Amino acid sequence: MALVEEIVAMEKELTEWRRDIHAHPELGLEEIRTSDFVAAKLEEFGIDVVRGIGKTGLVGVLKVGNETKSIGLRADMDALPIHERNTFAHRSTRDGIMHACGHDGHTTMLLAAAKYLKETQNFSGQVNFIFQPAEEGIGGAKAMIEDGLFEQFPCDYLYAMHNAPGLPVGKFGATSGLRTAAGAFFDIDIVGTGAHGAHPDNAVDPVVVAGELITSLQTVVSRNVKPTETAVLSVTQVHAGDAYNVIPASGRLSGTVRTFSIELMEKIERRVTELAVGIAAAHGAEAIVDFRIVFHPVVNDEEASKIAAEVCDALVGPENVIRESPPSTGSEDFSFMAEQVPGCYLIVGNGADSHPLHNHDYDFNDEALVHGASFFARVVEESLKPDAS
Ligand SMILES: [Zn+2]
Ligand SMILES: [Zn+2]
Secondary structure, eight states: OOOOHHHHTTHHHHHHHHHHHHHSOOOTTOOHHHHHHHHHHHHHHTOEEEEOTTTTOEEEEEEESSOOOEEEEEEEOOOBSOOOOOOSTTSOSSTTOBOOSSHHHHHHHHHHHHHHHHHHOOSOEEEEEEEEOOTTTSOHHHHHHHTTHHHHSOOSEEEEEEEETTSOTTOEEOOOEEEEOEEEEEEEEEEOBOEETTOGGGOBOHHHHHHHHHHHHHHIIIIISOTTSOEEEEEEEEEEOSOTTEEOSEEEEEEEEEESSHHHHHHHHHHHHHHHHHHHHHTTOEEEEEEEEEEOOEEEOHHHHHHHHHHHHHHHOGGGEEOOOOOBSOOOTHHHHHTTSOEEEEEEEOOTTOOOTTOTTOOOOGGGHHHHHHHHHHHHHHHTOOOOO
């Protein structure tokens, strides 16, 4: 039971890479510096690189020996529109953009495994190192698939990993079945009639419609979803007006919905639309609903999860490997890849005292780098063992 020695020896260098990426965050489909950084590293290791798969996405290809089996390893590269509050030396150099989900760490872990696997070549088959852009609801996984990811780089199994705040470093989770929720984003434009703030009788007030609609939307989960099923509906943005004495002509509500099935998501879409259109009409206004399903649920393949859990056992001991855990209402666009190729989406501990994901105080824990990288390295060596015969 041990981490990969050669990767542990790289820890200082990996921390430098991770902090470099952290200091230079880029939003989804704008990961130009990041993909340049990744491509330069892969080329330096001697790994073939194909760029432009999903705009800023790229794939490193390493083929060793004669076996035809192949493994895909996927990391995400994008940051979030959050202003970082940390003051350490590697804090974001870009105002309003921050690696608050640890994708800087995921990218570094996969680069580390690529370097190790190229140097040691202790397997036979092909490894596709998939560096995905735009995971945060901007469609990066779909963009790579639409650009022929799995036609150009066929994979028998796929693995991806996300850091988990609250889970101690050195622990993994590799659980079969449903892992993350389907996710939708919605915008509801409420169109009324503007007027002087002192003369509401001349207006169709979209602010009043919005207020009523926010409250009514809370009945969708409580009244339309089976009590035994899980769903979340959050209105997260309210926009209308910009003066004290003007009733605006329009307003917008936006938010997100999470479910564990597409059928339930479609039912909620229907209810959101009915409520928005109906409540607006009752006040003489109009509602235009744009409801977009941006994530499918991640369902881990049973065999891939078994392989992943066994690899983790060998790295940190079975007592540190979670095999059963409830699914999360978070979402992940790895779901679209895992619909095409059997895969396992793991979690790796980011520390018991880590700040939560998407928080302005968050930072990826550099101590987790060697754990994640060791997993990626060993899952390849275990899955692509050279034929003994
Ligand atoms: Zn995120
Ligand atoms: Zn993330």
